Amino acid sequence: MGALSTPVIEDAPTSTINDDDAGAAAAGSTVDVVVHDLRTATVRELNAALHALPEGDSSRWRVLNPDGTHSIAAGLDRPVTVEIEGPAGYYCAGMNQHATVEIHGSAGVGVAENMMSGRVHVHGDASQSAGATAHGGLLVIDGNASARCGISMKGVDIVVGGNVGHMSAFMAQAGRLVVCGDAGDALGDSIYEARLYVKGRVASLGADCVAKEMRPEHLAELTELLRAAGRDDDPAAFTRYGSARTLYNFHVDNASAY
Amino acid sequence: MTHTPDDVASRGLRESATFDRTTIAAIQHAARTGIYDIRGGGAKRALPHFDDLLFLGASMSRYPLEGYRERCDTDVVLGARNAKYPLRLQTPVTIAGMSFGALSGRAKEALGRGASEVGTSTTTGDGGMTEEERGQSKHLVYQYLPSRYGMNPDHLRAADAIEVVLGQGAKPGGGGMLLGQKITERVAGMRTLPVGVDQRSACRHPDWTGPDDLAIKIGELREITDWEKPIYVKVGASRTYYDVKLAVKAGADVVVVDGMQGGTAATQDVFIENVGIPTLAAIPQAVQALQEMGVHRTEGGVQLIVSGGVRNGADLAKCLALGADAVAIGTAALIALGDNDPALDDEYRKLGSAAGYYDDWQAGQDPAGITTQDPELQQRLDPVAAGHRLANYLRVMTMEAQIIARACGKAHLHHLEPEDLVALTIESAAMARLPLAGTSWIPGQGL
Ligand SMILES: Cc1cc2nc3c(=O)[nH]c(=O)nc-3n(C[C@H](O)[C@H](O)[C@H](O)COP(=O)(O)O)c2cc1C
Numbered sequence: 001m002g003a004l005s006t007p008v009i010e011d012a013p014t015s016t017i018n019d020d021d022a023g024a025a026a027a028g029s030t031v032d033v034v035v036h037d038l039r040t041a042t043v044r045e046l047n048a049a050l051h052a053l054p055e056g057d058s059s060r061w062r063v064l065n066p067d068g069t070h071s072i073a074a075g076l077d078r079p080v081t082v083e084i085e086g087p088a089g090y091y092c093a094g095m096n097q098h099a100t101v102e103i104h105g106s107a108g109v110g111v112a113e114n115m116m117s118g119r120v121h122v123h124g125d126a127s128q129s130a131g132a133t134a135h136g137g138l139l140v141i142d143g144n145a146s147a148r149c150g151i152s153m154k155g156v157d158i159v160v161g162g163n164v165g166h167m168s169a170f171m172a173q174a175g176r177l178v179v180c181g182d183a184g185d186a187l188g189d190s191i192y193e194a195r196l197y198v199k200g201r202v203a204s205l206g207a208d209c210v211a212k213e214m215r216p217e218h219l220a221e222l223t224e225l226l227r228a229a230g231r232d233d234d235p236a237a238f239t240r241y242g243s244a245r246t247l248y249n250f251h252v253d254n255a256s257a258y
Numbered sequence: 259m260t261h262t263p264d265d266v267a268s269r270g271l272r273e274s275a276t277f278d279r280t281t282i283a284a285i286q287h288a289a290r291t292g293i294y295d296i297r298g299g300g301a302k303r304a305l306p307h308f309d310d311l312l313f314l315g316a317s318m319s320r321y322p323l324e325g326y327r328e329r330c331d332t333d334v335v336l337g338a339r340n341a342k343y344p345l346r347l348q349t350p351v352t353i354a355g356m357s358f359g360a361l362s363g364r365a366k367e368a369l370g371r372g373a374s375e376v377g378t379s380t381t382t383g384d385g386g387m388t389e390e391e392r393g394q395s396k397h398l399v400y401q402y403l404p405s406r407y408g409m410n411p412d413h414l415r416a417a418d419a420i421e422v423v424l425g426q427g428a429k430p431g432g433g434g435m436l437l438g439q440k441i442t443e444r445v446a447g448m449r450t451l452p453v454g455v456d457q458r459s460a461c462r463h464p465d466w467t468g469p470d471d472l473a474i475k476i477g478e479l480r481e482i483t484d485w486e487k488p489i490y491v492k493v494g495a496s497r498t499y500y501d502v503k504l505a506v507k508a509g510a511d512v513v514v515v516d517g518m519q520g521g522t523a524a525t526q527d528v529f530i531e532n533v534g535i536p537t538l539a540a541i542p543q544a545v546q547a548l549q550e551m552g553v554h555r556t557e558g559g560v561q562l563i564v565s566g567g568v569r570n571g572a573d574l575a576k577c578l579a580l581g582a583d584a585v586a587i588g589t590a591a592l593i594a595l596g597d598n599d600p601a602l603d604d605e606y607r608k609l610g611s612a613a614g615y616y617d618d619w620q621a622g623q624d625p626a627g628i629t630t631q632d633p634e635l636q637q638r639l640d641p642v643a644a645g646h647r648l649a650n651y652l653r654v655m656t657m658e659a660q661i662i663a664r665a666c667g668k669a670h671l672h673h674l675e676p677e678d679l680v681a682l683t684i685e686s687a688a689m690a691r692l693p694l695a696g697t698s699w700i701p702g703q704g705l
Binding site: 048070090094109129135148152171174192250 | 452
């Protein structure tokens with residue numbers, strides 16, 4: 001959050017930000033945007049620059065021509081904003097901490113996997129395992145998410161504007177998954193304490209996952225989640241699902257359910 | 259294998275080899291309870307193992323090194339293929355991944371202390387990284403498991419290496435479990451689970467399937483840690499030749515192969531005893547795979563760590579001679595800390611076991627304070643003294659291997675080679691791809 005004097009570096013590859021000053025120069029500014037073109041510089045250079053930012057840095061970054069590159073903006077731990085102008089490959093914003101990552105395109109497998117905090121917004125569709133094992137933060141997917149959305153989620157909030165595929169929220173431990181469209185087969189299989197809200201049809205529920213009553217506190221948290229995701233769906237139109245908690249301790253009579 | 263005690267035999271009774279007493283008891287247990295047996299430890303059945311191999315000491319055709327004067331080095335570098343900071347260990351005996359949850363925090367601390375005292379590494383396990391272990395372990399390998407319990411990028415960055423776990427020798431193809439009695443508030447908190455549930459861990463990773471995806475996953479882990487740390491891939495021994503090739507292709511810096519004798523904290527007995535291949539059979543397959551890919555013992559190559567039933571310096575020397583770069587130990591390390599101590603025999607008996615037989619590591623009632631989360635039982639383990647015992651044991655193992663290596667004329671443990679070994683049985687000769695002692699016959703290698 002050094003002193004800022006450098007001009008906007010629009011539409012140039014960020015080879016320039018590899019010298020230490022440039023990264024710091026962009027810090028803290030709400031106007032300056034560091035531009036990184038993945039056709040002329042590597043994802044390694046981008047991530048290294050993002051990781052090298054000083055603590056608390058809130059600079060803005062634009063990534064051009066992502067062309068499905070993997071691991072874009074993975075492992076961030078500064079409150080920066082990264083706009084990705086096109087489709088991202090696997091593990092975009094993986095393990096995110098504090099950062100805001102906007103993907104203006106589709107996202108590959110495991111977008112925001114194991115996110116701890118911050119916000120990742122896919123302005124398109126997401127592939128499998130979106131938000132897998134994530135502990136915190138908010139993942140918003142405007143389009144559809146594929147299979148295993150929110151698999152083993154551990155505290156993250158996920159809002160999907162469209163549908164989610166089969167095995168979504170498998171072994172989901174904590175956090176909330178909101179699906180504004182339909183859910184595929186085996187939703188919430190072997191779920192622990194995560195809460196699921198689905199507006200559309202659920203193809204089938206997984207083992208130990210059941211529909212639950214929508215109490216006022218659930219309507220309130222759903223309203224809040226939809227608002228945070230910038231959506232205007234009617235919370236009253238959703239059904240809540242969660243764990244029946246019958247498989248928490250092994251019992252021989254349940255053997256066929258495992 | 260069965261032995262009818264004399265007093266019974268004298269009455270003309272004979273134990274069945276098929277329905278022996280253990281088998282009968284297992285059927286009775288299943289009928290009574292409706293549940294299979296879950297236990298700790300590794301395969302108990304007799305298997306072709308390191309005991310079936312012998313070293314050919316030097317004499318006329320080979321030149322030995324002077325036992326107490328000439329150097330025999332033991333250091334090993336792991337993961338220099340891609341990592342900026344490879345692991346540099348003083349001894350090739352590492353401590354295998356054992357989860358906090360399965361083990362007490364004090365046991366993890368003791369492992370860290372013992373390993374650091376002799377300059378080797380410890381490995382986390384399912385359930386995440388603890389202060390106790392990170393605080394004491396100079397070289398800490400952080401496991402990346404299917405469950406991702408406690409998986410935290412800060413810990414990834416705090417680790418010295420990362421181990422992507424695909425499986426364990428005790429249960430290739432199986433996930434994990436930790437029974438409710440060990441899911442205390444602290445363990446539950448670290449794993450984001452309700453207290454007291456029987457925790458299941460997935461057997462497949464949630465965000466990748468197959469070797470092509472694994473390559474991308476490894477790429478992500480490298481990106482997150484800025485290409486600083488070695489990345490290991492751990493597999494349970496089954497189709498080892500193919501698994502090792504695929505692991506290398508996916509970008510592993512180090513491959514860990516865990517044979518079926520490898521210990522576990524809690525697995526179904528049927529799984530432990532019937533799935534996987536012996537450690538001895540797995541090593542040559544792994545080495546062949548590495549050799550064919552040109553990465554075995556080469557500059558910038560891929561290191562092989564072998565585990566599953568490694569007990570002493572002879573086992574260590576045999577693993578290295580067969581082509582491993584290092585070994586990992588689980589069960590033996592716990593024994594060094596104090597597991598199965600004869601002094602605790604009375605207490606083991608109260609639990610229905612006995613010193614030398616105790617394998618209920620899943621149950622959380624360990625009188626030695628190692629495989630438990632019980633606050634009082636844990637206090638029984640003094641991490642400083644236990645750590646020192648482990649260090650002693652690691653030193654003995656290393657010195658034992660040096661004794662053998664010098665006798666074979668080697669100035670470094672890594673100079674041991676298959677040439678130095680013969681096999682005692684046809685089975686071990688075929689599996690280890692060594693000649694039967696006194697012959698030039700390697701079964702299975704054609705004529
Ligand atoms: C108590 C205990 C806990 C274990 N926990 C893990 C684990 O969390 N992750 C893992 O990959 N392996 C685990 N293992 C397996 C060890 O990493 C290792 O593969 C095995 O112990 C090696 O065989 P050995 O016990 O014969 O030395 C565990 C083993 C034991 C004994």
